[in-house]
Every structure is written in C-alpha cells, then in structure tokens.
Amino acid sequence: MRTSVVLFTSDLRLHDHPPLRAALGGSERTVPLFVRDRAVDRAGFAVPNRLAFLADCLRDLDAGLRERGGRLVVRAGDLVDRVCEVVAEADADEVHMASDVSAHAQRREERLRRALEAAGVRLHVHDTVTGAVAPGTVTPAGSDHFAVFTPYFRRWSDVSLRDALAAPRTVRVPDGVGSEPLPSRYGVPGLSAGLATGGEQEGRKRLGAWLRGPVAVYEERHDDLAGDATSRLSPHLHFGTLSPVELVHRARRAGGPGPEAFVRQLAWRDFHRQVLAARPDAGTADYRTRHDRWRSEREAREDIAAWKEGRTGYPVIDAAMRQLRHEGWMHNRGRLLTASFLVKTLYVDWRVGARHFLDLLVDGDVANNQLNWQWVAGTGTDTRPNRVLNPITQARRFDPDGGYVRRWVPELEGVQGRAVHEPWRLPADERAALDYPDPVIDLSAGLARFRQARGR
Template identity: 75%
Template sequence: MTVSIVLFTADLRLHDHPPLRAAHEAAQVIPLFVRDRGVTGAGFAAPNRLAFLADCLRDLDAGLRRRGGRLVIRSGDVVEEVCRVATETDADEVHMAADVSGYAHRREQRLRRALEAEGRRLHVHETVISAVPPGAVAPASSDHFAVFTPYFRHWTGVRLREPVPAPRAVRVLDGIGSERLPDRGGLSGLSEGLATGGEEAGRARMTSWLRTGIASYEDRHDDLAGDATSRFSPHLHFGTLSPVELVHRARKAGGPGAEAFVRQLAWRDFHRQVLAARPAAATADYRTKHDRWRSEESAREDIEAWRNGRTGFPVVDAAMRQLRYEGWMHNRGRLLTASFLAKTLYVDWRVGARHFLELLVDGDVANNQLNWQWMAGTGTDSRPNRVLNPVTQAKRYDPDGAYVRRWVPELAGLAAPSVHEPWKLRGLDRAAIDDYPDPVVGLSDGLARFKRARGLD
C-alpha cells in the first residue's frame, strides 16, 4: 500500500478536507503539521495565535485518534521536515491546501522542487482555505478584480464543490517520530478573554449561530453592543471551519441574513485573490496616494494613546480595549479604529496593521492588510478619501452607549449621548470622569490635516 503525507497548514480540521480525503482513499496517511520556523522568524507567531493554534492541534490530534490515527508534529523548515518525513516513511506523495501569500507560494514552489528531485509528487488542492480560489474569476483585462461589486457578481455564479465528510477511520503508518503537542499553558502575553480554538469548538459555534444568529445578521451585524456577528474569523483563519461548507449551509438557511453573511465570505475571497495577484500589497500601497505620513516618532504619543484605548474618543477606545482583552474586535470597530489612526491621526496604515497582527487571533495577512489599506484609502476602496467620524458612527452603531460602557468603565455612569462626547461635560460632571482623557485631536483639525495631505483642501 502506498503512503501519502497530508501537510496541514491553515486547514486544521477533518470535516470537508479534500487533501485528507484524496490521500486517505488510496494510501496509508501521515497527518503532518510543521511548526514553521519561517513564520516565527517573520514575527508572525503572536502569542494569541500560538495559543489558539495549540488548541487546534490538540483537537485535530484528538479527532484523528478517535479514528485510529494521530497527528505528527515536527518543527523547523517546512520543506526540510516534509522531505525528512517522506524519506522516513517512503511516502509517494504529499497533499496540501493552496494558499495565497507570497511566502506560501514560495514555500509551495520549494517543496515541489524538493519532492520532485526525490521522485515524489506534490498535490495542491484549491477550495480548502477559500470558497472560490484566486483566479477562478477575473475580468478580461486583468488577472484579478480590483473592485468588490463586480467580483461578487461573478463569485456568486461559481458552482461550489460539495463538502466532503470527515473520514470514519484514518490509517496512519506506525513508528513515525513526533514532537509533543503544544499547549497554551506555557505561553505568556495572552489576551485574558481569548477564545478556545479547535474544530470541535468551531463546529459547535457554527451549529449554534446558524440556528439562532444568521436570520438577524443583516439587521444586527453592525450593532456593536449586540455582538451579533458570527465570530467565525479565528476558525476560518486556522481552517477549523470550511468556507465552502459555510457558504452551502448559509444558502440552505436562506433569507436576507444568510445573503449578507455569504457576502462577507465573498469579501474574504476577494482579498485573497487581490493578494494572490499582488503579493506586495501585504506591505506596500496597492494604489498609492503618495502619502507623507507622520513619522512614528512625531506621532508617538498619539499612537500609544490609540494602542491603549486612551484617545478620548470612547467608541475608538472601547474597540481597542476589546482587542487587547479578547484578541478579537468587532468588524465595525475595526473600521472605526483604522479610519481614526490612518486618517484622523494621519499615521501610516502599516503601524496599525502591525499592532493588529500582534493581538488578533484571526490575524490574517490578506484580510488584515487589505482591510487596513481599504480604510487608509490606499487599497481597493472606490472612495479612498472617506473618513469615518467616530462620534457619528458611535451614535449610529452604539446608540445607547452599551458597548462603550462595557469596555470603558470610566464612563459607565454616563448615559447617551454624553457617553460618546464626554469632553462636552462641564463642572462636576466632567470632574467625575477626570481619569478619562480629553481627545488627542479635534475631529475638524484631523480632517483638515488629512485633506491637506491628500490635496483635497
């Protein structure tokens, strides 16, 4: 019987896993995960994601053991470790999921060359991490869509493959050496409210939310205090949930809420096809505005106030404190905080993107970097100079101030609208919250600075 390696990367699940299914049909399987030293060396191994990853790996191993198998863990260079395992087990082929970053592409190319030099084959499977793979739809004049609306129109016309069930049994070759499973217990610097990772937790959340949350998603997904989003993003980032399965199940549920949710999954694929076509967009402007951002040194106090939730704008501070506590932030909060840093404070979007990646458990290069560029006006936004007013946004999406009071306890005694504009209080009312700072900038001053910088005044 032949032997096949399944290289798990950002697809840490057993349900709807085409590489595992393909390998399992014809061979004994080596389920392998390599703790990639390249990821660590690039500074991408943030504590929150390492903890969630540890949960995912332990859960994946448990799922394999229930099916008669186990997960093999190695550390080092992915190409070297895969080839080493292939040699140890005389494996004929390796199956893995396609990914979109420049790093992932280079890793795949290196692995293919190394395996072919040894007479082995690499099979890369699409639609494992994306519902619709990059390049599946593209305009006649380009290799990718630069605007979401026409992309979404074509995306909806793609016939998705059917999800594949988890295998009932996994035949794993005996005698393969493996490192111990990681554990989040030994990690420091974790967000106090960090969620639990793993396919079991992800599928439980999926089942519950599709039953009770999706119907109201269209009306409530921007409600900051309502917390009515799916919170699937960490599970999509680590692949404990399948985007293909989510689209199928949402469409089966039907209704405006399901349609709005599927649109968000399409946004995820949209960003992935942009990054696949333009990998430099992870660090460089997709569409430059020739910004001369304030230097990190000159803006140091403003940046620190933003990072610590001390800008004096309650909804911005609430979102930043949620990020620090949970390692996650409501999507509306992400838009608000990004607009505030990049446009109101006129600080380089890369400063904010870097901070988000230090804390976000769902810190994904495609979504994080390209959403930051969208808000900075250097990305795919068709209105690159829009500026979100944090007071207007707060009154619209947190009208009674519940979200602010939850995350900014200094303001817990204030009712709306004062909770959104505490700097307007006078006398004893202002003295009662004297531990909450005044705004770091006047909104009109920030807007004027941005317009001058962009040549809009």
C-alpha cells in the same frame, strides 16, 4: 503499501478536507503532518494569541484523528526540510496540501515542490480548502484579478461550489514516524484574558449555534456594537477549523436576508485573497499609492501609544481598542472605526496599525488584515479613497445607547445616554470627576490635515 503525507497548514480540520480525502483515497497509509514553520516565527507572525489558539486546534485535530485510528505528527523547523524528513521516514509516494495566497506561502510551495520532485515524490496542491472560490477562478477582461468588490461578488455568486466532504471514518498512520509533543496554550505567555477556545469541535459548535438562530438577523444587526451580533467565526476560518465551502452551502440552505449577508462577508474574504494572490506585495506596499507622506512613528509616538492603549479620548475608539487587547478580537465595525481614526484622523501609516492588529488578533492573516487596512487607508480597493469615518457620528449610529462603550470603558459607566460618546461636553463638575483623557486631537483639525495631505 502506498503511503501519502497530508501537510496541514491553515486547514486544521477533518470535515470537508480535500487533501485528506485525496490522500486516503489513493494510499493505504497516511501521515497527517503539521510543521511549526520557523520562518513564520522569524517574520514575527507567531504571536501569543495565535499560538495559543493554534495549540488548541492541533490538540483537537489529534484527538479527532485518534478517534479514527490515526494521530497527528508534529515537527518544528524549516517546513521543506521537515516534510522531506517525514516523507523519507514513511517511504511516502506523494504529499497533499492546500493552496495559500501569501507571498511566503507561494515561495514555500515552490521550494517544497522542487525538493520533492528531486526525491521522486509528487506534490498535490488543492484549491478551495481555505477559500470557497479559488483565486483566478473568476477574472475580469484584461486583468488577472478583480480590483472592485461588487463585480467580483456577482461573478463569485455564479460559481458552482464543490460539494462539502464528510470527515473520514478511518485514518491509518504507519508506525515509526515520530512526533514532537503537542503544544499547549498553558505554556504561552502574554495571552489576552478573554481569548476564545480553538479547535474544530469548538468551531462546529459555534457554527451550529449561529445557524440555528442569530444569523437570521445578521443583515440588520451586524453593525450593532453593543449587540455583538456577528458570528465570531473568523478565528476558525483563519485556522481552517471550519470550511468556507461548507459555510456557504449551509448559509445558502438556511436562506433569507441574514444568511445572504453572511455569505457576502465570506465573499469579501475570497475577494481579498484573490487580490493578494495576484499582488503579493500588497501585504506590505500600497496597492494604489496616494503619495502619502505619513507622520513618522517618532513624530506620532504619543498619538500611536494612546490609540494602542485605548485612551484617545474618543470613547468608541477606546472601547474597540480595549476589546482587542482583552479578547484578541474586535467587532468589525470597531475595526473600521479604529483604522480610520489612526490613518486619516491621526495620519499615521496604515502599516503601523496593521502590525499592531497582527500582534493581537487571533484571526489575523495577511490577506484580510492588510487589505482591509489598505481599504480604510484609501490605498487599497476602496472606490472612495478619501472617506473619513467620524467616530462620534458612527458611535451614535452603531452604539446609540452607549452600551458598548460602557462595557469596555468603565470610567464612563456612570455617564447616561448618548452623552457617553462626548464626555468632554459634560458640565465641568461632571467632567472633572471622570478619570478619562481629553481627545488627543480635534476631529476637524485631523480632517483638515488629511485633506491637505491628500491635496483635497
């Protein structure tokens, strides 16, 4: 009997899973395998919030497989060693997996291919599993990737996506392939108190609810901080409990300005993936250097601490940073504002902020996190690299009544109206009654420093 192994990585689902479909179609028996890659731990990416969400996803995946007569095999260690180990135990003929874009993933795939070839086993790597349009599918003349989003989006929109695949009805796993115990979020310390639940079942429930109504007003309300009118599907996209291909198909079928705006955000995700695939070093190095001489972490220590703890004295910044700490997630407009404040108002290296986000974000991945930070810092693909987002102006526009600020900064819940965005301007007696810090920097001073640093 032919046997295959399906290596799950960031594609922890049964619906629309090309590697699983291919394995089941070519073999009588299949081993669904997940390896807890110790290289990820050593690199510092195995942080509490993502470990807990991952545990939810693995338990849900195992439950779905058991409903179909199968089970999930979990191993830990060096991924290449563990896959080869399972291949030998199952006497497998081939391995199927999804492609990925990070430098680590590309090196790992090549190591695995060489090891399997030495054992006479073929590795099949499938595109459009973790993205809707694979890197390299569309390219501009004279380059291997697009560096500007708008022309990329035009070409991306013209790509004919493959059909979404149904979940399998039956999965037959060979006997004799053992598994380590499934992890549990209850054994993970240091979790954000409001961390969401992971797993394909939860992701599909959220997707259904999103498409049944809220997506219709997404275009007009996606920047509404207090309204919280975004999909919150990013953790499920990061762990692959939802398929980007399926999301694009279903949003397009819904039709209208809201779903179209949502599809555009999915295209941004693919845009960053194709940049990182072509330039793997962009995860740690400037995509386009501006020759910045960032303040050292030692010099900016107190400002960085205030930013991380949500006590900069700018309410909308502090609200967003406190949401991040509490939920392991942050509204996208909040991400833009807090990033701009750190890199341009405080003039701190974007890598400091990107690392802090990766320490807490349940949806934190290298492509979206690092390249969004570079976009804001002006070292990435932004065509206006010196733009600075004013937190007061932005707060008035996207949190006009102050509901978002009052939700996350309870010290200010008694401040009425738009005054909540500038508490330092309150009458002296009202200001003195607030247990809330003064601004860590004057915005005009921060802007002047940034412009001077950039030679503007």
